[in-house]
Amino acid sequence: MKQILRALSWIGILLTILPAIFYGLGTIELKPMQLLMTIGMVLWFIAAPIYQSLKTRS
Amino acid sequence: MANDTNTPASSGSEFERERIPESEQKGANKFWGMYAGEHAAGTEFMIGPLFLLNGVSLQNILLGLLAGNLLAVLSWRYICAPIAVGARFTLYYHLEKIAGGGLVKFYNLANGVLFCFLAGAMITVSATAVGIPFDMPMPTIDAIYPNSAMFIVIVLLVGIVISVVAASGYDTVAKFANIASPWMVLVFLACGIVALKQLDVSNWEGLKTVWGESIIVAQGGQEESKMGFWTVMFFAWFCNAAMHIGMADLSVLRFAKKSAYGWAASAGMYVGHYMAWIAAALMLAAQIKATSDATPLPGPMAFNVVGLAGIVCVIVAGWTTANPTIYRAGLAFQAILPKLPRTAATIAAGLIATIAGIFPAFAFKLLGFVGLYGTILAPMGAIIFFDWHFRQKRDAAYFDSYQFAGAYNWAVLLAWLIPVAIALYLIIGQGVTTWFFPLPCWLACGLLYLAFTRRSEAHA
Numbered sequence: 001m002k003q004i005l006r007a008l009s010w011i012g013i014l015l016t017i018l019p020a021i022f023y024g025l026g027t028i029e030l031k032p033m034q035l036l037m038t039i040g041m042v043l044w045f046i047a048a049p050i051y052q053s054l055k056t057r058s
Numbered sequence: 059m060a061n062d063t064n065t066p067a068s069s070g071s072e073f074e075r076e077r078i079p080e081s082e083q084k085g086a087n088k089f090w091g092m093y094a095g096e097h098a099a100g101t102e103f104m105i106g107p108l109f110l111l112n113g114v115s116l117q118n119i120l121l122g123l124l125a126g127n128l129l130a131v132l133s134w135r136y137i138c139a140p141i142a143v144g145a146r147f148t149l150y151y152h153l154e155k156i157a158g159g160g161l162v163k164f165y166n167l168a169n170g171v172l173f174c175f176l177a178g179a180m181i182t183v184s185a186t187a188v189g190i191p192f193d194m195p196m197p198t199i200d201a202i203y204p205n206s207a208m209f210i211v212i213v214l215l216v217g218i219v220i221s222v223v224a225a226s227g228y229d230t231v232a233k234f235a236n237i238a239s240p241w242m243v244l245v246f247l248a249c250g251i252v253a254l255k256q257l258d259v260s261n262w263e264g265l266k267t268v269w270g271e272s273i274i275v276a277q278g279g280q281e282e283s284k285m286g287f288w289t290v291m292f293f294a295w296f297c298n299a300a301m302h303i304g305m306a307d308l309s310v311l312r313f314a315k316k317s318a319y320g321w322a323a324s325a326g327m328y329v330g331h332y333m334a335w336i337a338a339a340l341m342l343a344a345q346i347k348a349t350s351d352a353t354p355l356p357g358p359m360a361f362n363v364v365g366l367a368g369i370v371c372v373i374v375a376g377w378t379t380a381n382p383t384i385y386r387a388g389l390a391f392q393a394i395l396p397k398l399p400r401t402a403a404t405i406a407a408g409l410i411a412t413i414a415g416i417f418p419a420f421a422f423k424l425l426g427f428v429g430l431y432g433t434i435l436a437p438m439g440a441i442i443f444f445d446w447h448f449r450q451k452r453d454a455a456y457f458d459s460y461q462f463a464g465a466y467n468w469a470v471l472l473a474w475l476i477p478v479a480i481a482l483y484l485i486i487g488q489g490v491t492t493w494f495f496p497l498p499c500w501l502a503c504g505l506l507y508l509a510f511t512r513r514s515e516a517h518a
Contacts, residue, residue, distance in 0.1 A: 012241075013240065013241065013244065016241060016244045016245060016248060016367070017244045017247060017248055019248075020247070020248035020249075020251045020252050020364065021251060023251070023252055023255055024251045024252065024254065024255045026255075030252075031365075033252070033364075034364055034365030034366065034367070035365070037245075037248065037364050037365060037366075037367040038365060038366045038367055040367070041241065041366070041367045041370060044241050045237070045238075045241075048237050048241075049233075049234075049237050052233075052236075052237060
């Protein structure tokens with residue numbers, strides 16, 4: 001469970017910054033970039049707090 | 059600006075009146091992470107764009123911030139950190155030992171009121187993001203008063219929520235802020251990358267041209283620089299003057315094993331006060347290019363570049379910064395009125411901040427306010443610095459047992475008030491820029507303290 005949450009947190013973080021870099025490189029449009037960043041945000045704020053709390057408990 | 063969510067002592071219950079024991083001292087990693095998160099605050103969205111509106115050239119922003127932030131880091135490392143790990147007391151207790159309990163209350167009042175106005179600016183920043191889905195009419199850059207009933211209602215709602223949470227759930231917000239910090243830093247970076255792309259430039263010369271055009275639009279057809287290299291440098295150095303030369307971070311760095319951990323401040327300066335400010339300034343330039351609108355409203359600016367993540371980032375950054383600021387203001391007020399419950403003191407501080415937030419001028423005049431904040435509070439750090447090095451001779455054991463006999467040390471009070479009063483006259487009466495005053499006031503305060511103390515000791 002912890003490993004899955006950790007992976008989801010990382011995906012959330014990557015989806016926060018990579019779409020902007022791809023937009024900067026001209027390989028993605030503005031709207032899909034914003035959508036991917038929103039998905040990244042949701043993933044991060046769901047997975048990271050649960051992962052942190054499991055980590056603290058263990 | 060700083061966001062003290064991780065301050066180990068900010069819960070108000072840990073080693074407030076005793077040295078930090080060796081077992082409680084923390085490793086370097088904690089401080090690097092803490093400083094990086096602390097300085098990615100809601101106000102960063104406001105400060106970067108204000109450079110553009112003041113006509114600062116790109117070169118002066120890049121170099122001025124580079125130099126100013128370096129000086130700020132050196133101030134943390136060589137002025138604040140050595141005393142923090144030497145004495146290992148909070149600012150308030152350290153000051154109480156030198157200045158007396160009554161004078162610390164007076165200092166707390168100034169601290170609390172200034173914290174409230176700072177939190178008010180953060181509430182305004184958050185309200186500009188919350189108002190987007192409601193199509194709220196946004197205040198203009200020269201606005202002093204609120205421009206609509208909806209703006210007032212949203213500021214009140216944001217302020218009340220922040221105040222109630224600050225009064226009841228500080229630890230939860232601190233934990234949430236720790237989780238949000240890495241994400242917020244990356245959103246700031248993403249905002250900068252996207253804004254740069256929207257400016258559609260391929261080289262440095264192109265960027266300078268677009269930047270100059272943005273200044274002309276922002277200044278209504280002229281290109282006048284109101285801030286040069288030195289002003290930007292002094293601003294970057296002293297925007298957190300209360301924390302480093304003002305010694306507020308004694309409360310944080312007293313937990314450090316070594317004074318070298320003061321270098322950790324560089325994470326905050328070069329992430330929050332360099333990357334984030336430049337990213338925010340580029341966001342305004344992109345907005346001006348797209349719409350010719352030069353109003354630096356964080357919510358709409360962030361929404362335009364990164365969408366919903368931008369709105370949430372502005373709200374979270376404003377909230378996680380305003381929350382501990384209101385909490386600390388509440389603690390300061392409670393120190394003045396010890397019988398007032400902490401919850402009531404925090405709510406009172408929150409209400410003052412919320413009322414300040416209704417007036418957008420506090421956010422739009424943030425550059426000047428931050429200088430004023432440093433000018434008033436930072437000189438007290440000089441008392442601690444000069445006392446520690448020239449009177450206590452860096453002897454922690456002696457200082458541990460030292461206590462000024464009396465409620466008011468008049469040498470401290472006069473040494474603080476005289477330079478600050480002169481500075482306030484020059485700032486308010488003569489219109490001199492605030493950022494030039496923290497350093498001379500700090501030096502004057504320290505030297506006057508030594509002179510007054512030696513004089514009174516000679517008379518005794």
